[in-house]
Amino acid sequence: MQQLAPLVKLAVTTGEPAGVGPEVSVAAAQAFLQKHSDVQITLLGDVDLLTSTQVISPTLTDRLKIEAISISKPVIPGTLNPANAQYVLQLLNNAADGCLDGRFDAMVTAPIQKSIINESGIPFTGHTEYLEHRCKVKHVVMMLCAPLPAGFLGLKASRNLRVALVTTHLPVREVPLALSYELVLETIQIVNEDLQNKFGISKPVIRVAGLNPHAGESGYIGHEEIEFISPAIEAAKTMGINVTGPYPGDTMFDASSLTSVDAYIAMFHDQGLAPFKFVSFGGGVNVTLGLPIIRTSVDHGTALDIAGKGVADSGSMFEALSLAYQLGQ
Numbered sequence: 001m002q003q004l005a006p007l008v009k010l011a012v013t014t015g016e017p018a019g020v021g022p023e024v025s026v027a028a029a030q031a032f033l034q035k036h037s038d039v040q041i042t043l044l045g046d047v048d049l050l051t052s053t054q055v056i057s058p059t060l061t062d063r064l065k066i067e068a069i070s071i072s073k074p075v076i077p078g079t080l081n082p083a084n085a086q087y088v089l090q091l092l093n094n095a096a097d098g099c100l101d102g103r104f105d106a107m108v109t110a111p112i113q114k115s116i117i118n119e120s121g122i123p124f125t126g127h128t129e130y131l132e133h134r135c136k137v138k139h140v141v142m143m144l145c146a147p148l149p150a151g152f153l154g155l156k157a158s159r160n161l162r163v164a165l166v167t168t169h170l171p172v173r174e175v176p177l178a179l180s181y182e183l184v185l186e187t188i189q190i191v192n193e194d195l196q197n198k199f200g201i202s203k204p205v206i207r208v209a210g211l212n213p214h215a216g217e218s219g220y221i222g223h224e225e226i227e228f229i230s231p232a233i234e235a236a237k238t239m240g241i242n243v244t245g246p247y248p249g250d251t252m253f254d255a256s257s258l259t260s261v262d263a264y265i266a267m268f269h270d271q272g273l274a275p276f277k278f279v280s281f282g283g284g285v286n287v288t289l290g291l292p293i294i295r296t297s298v299d300h301g302t303a304l305d306i307a308g309k310g311v312a313d314s315g316s317m318f319e320a321l322s323l324a325y326q327l328g329q
Contacts, residue, residue, distance in 0.1 A: 007040040007063070008105050008328050010321060011098055013091035014045035015110030017075045017084055019302025020312035023053040025110050028317035032325075033060050039325060040064075042104065044091045046071045054310075067094065077308025080113055085120035088112050092127070096134045099293035105328035106294035108320045111302045114169075126169045128288050131295060139183075140290035141190045142168050143263065144273060144299055145323060146280035153255040153279075161279065162263040163272040164191045164289065175268045176211065181228035181235075184208070188236040188243055191263050194289040198327050204262040207252055208233055208245030211267045215246045229267075285320045287327075294327045296320040 012029060015021025022045060029041045042065040043050055050066055069090050073083040095107040109127055117124040124130065132140040143164040150158050166187045167178050188206065195204040209215075210229055212222030219226055229246045236243045245252075249271045252264060266272025276284060277299065284299035298316040306312055 005038055007038055008325055009040045009042070009103070010324050010328065011042050011044060011067075011095040011104040011107045012321075013095045013107065013109045014043055014050060015091070016080070016088060016113045016116070016302045017046065017049055017071055018077055018080050019111055019113065019304055019307050021110030021112070021302065022049050023308070023310070024298070024312050024314040024317045026050055026053050026056065027312075027314040028321055029064055030057055030060055031314070031318055032321045033063050036325065041321070042067050042098075044069055044094055046075075046087075049075060069094065078304045080116045080304070082116055082120035085117045085122055088117060089122065089124075089130075092130060093134065096131055096293065096295075099295075100135065106296065106324035108317070108324045109295065109297040110317065111298055111300060113302050113304075127286075127295075127297060128168055131288060131291060131293075135291050135293060137290060137292065139186050139190065140288050141165065141187050141194075143191065143287050143289050144276050144280070144284050145287055146276065146284040146299075146319075148258065148279065153258065155258060159258050160262075161258065161276065162195075163276045164263055164265045165269060165272050166265060166267050168269060170268065172268065172270075176224060179211065179224060179228065179267060181232050184229055184232035185235055187265060188232065188241060189239070190290040191265060192236075192241045192243070195262055198289075198294070201262050203242055205260055206241065206243040206263050206265060207247055207257065207261050208243060208265045209249045209252045209267055209271060210246035213248065213250075215248045283315055283319050285316065285323045287323060294324060296324045296327075 012025050014025040040063045044067045047068045071087050073081050098104040099107050128142045141164050145162045148159050148161050195201045211224045216222040216225035225246045233245050253275045286297040288295045
């Protein structure tokens with residue numbers, strides 16, 4: 001008798017309860033389980049909240065579980081309540097701890113509202129930074145991934161676009177102060193290592209952006225490239241990493257490079273994610289590199305204006321589940 005392969009166990013944190021997270025989590029989970037028979041998905045959240053978004057198919061209940069975490073206050077779709085901020089963080093804690101202790105193979109996160117967590121009195125910058133501290137690691141990297149179809153920008157075959165960031169959720173004026181030789185080099189190393197170990201790319205090709213217009217233009221428009229970005233790239237090359245740069249931010253993403261570059265590294269949030277989201281058609285996935293666990297996420301926000309109306313697109317959550325499944329096998 002042939003032994004069945006073990007189920008890939010995914011945990012989904014259903015996010016800000018007043019946003020679209022609960023509904024897209026339930027919808028995408030059911031669609032994903034219908035497509036894949038070797039997966040078990042556990043939705044973390046309030047049972048009444050999750051079961052009120054849509055009917056869960058009885059044919060899926062053996063592989064679609066709910067780990068009950070109760071909300072503090074009743075939820076009105078689209079209306080934030082700081083009293084439920086601790087609930088949101090408890091979802092993350094349970095999922096991360098479940099991955100660390102082996103109950104889950106990967107975690108997928110629905111969107112949260114950073115402002116309401118901070119308003120509740122809990123300092124919070126974002127999922128990426130929170131999980132860095134929860135997993136007790138020194139440095140993690142935020143990377144967005146999206147499949148580009150054949151024919152797009154002249155591509156002869158489909159290709160994955162990956163954009164990683166050296167800094168994440170910082171005011172723009174603080175970015176130059178946060179950058180350093182060590183930070184740039186560590187980011188390159190983490191991206192290279194996880195592309196090899198998690199994505200199965202034996203010799204990743206990586207491009208790195210400069211910080212300033214024209215990549216500093218030999219020091220005429222800034223010195224960060226000369227002082228530490230270029231030296232970090234050169235150091236990475238001596239380690240055997242296939243990396244080039246620094247490229248001007250406005251030309252690094254040239255279409256002809258898509259067929260050969262496995263990941264682009266930007267210095268700050270909008271430098272990398274503005275072009276990424278322009279071409280990703282809402283199907284992007286956020287993955288955190290450098291963690292001892294696998295974490296993916298949607299690339300959109302809480303969409304409070306459409307929460308509870310049944311019109312939210314679950315496509316990004318489906319793609320986040322797909323990547324978590326791929327990496328968690």
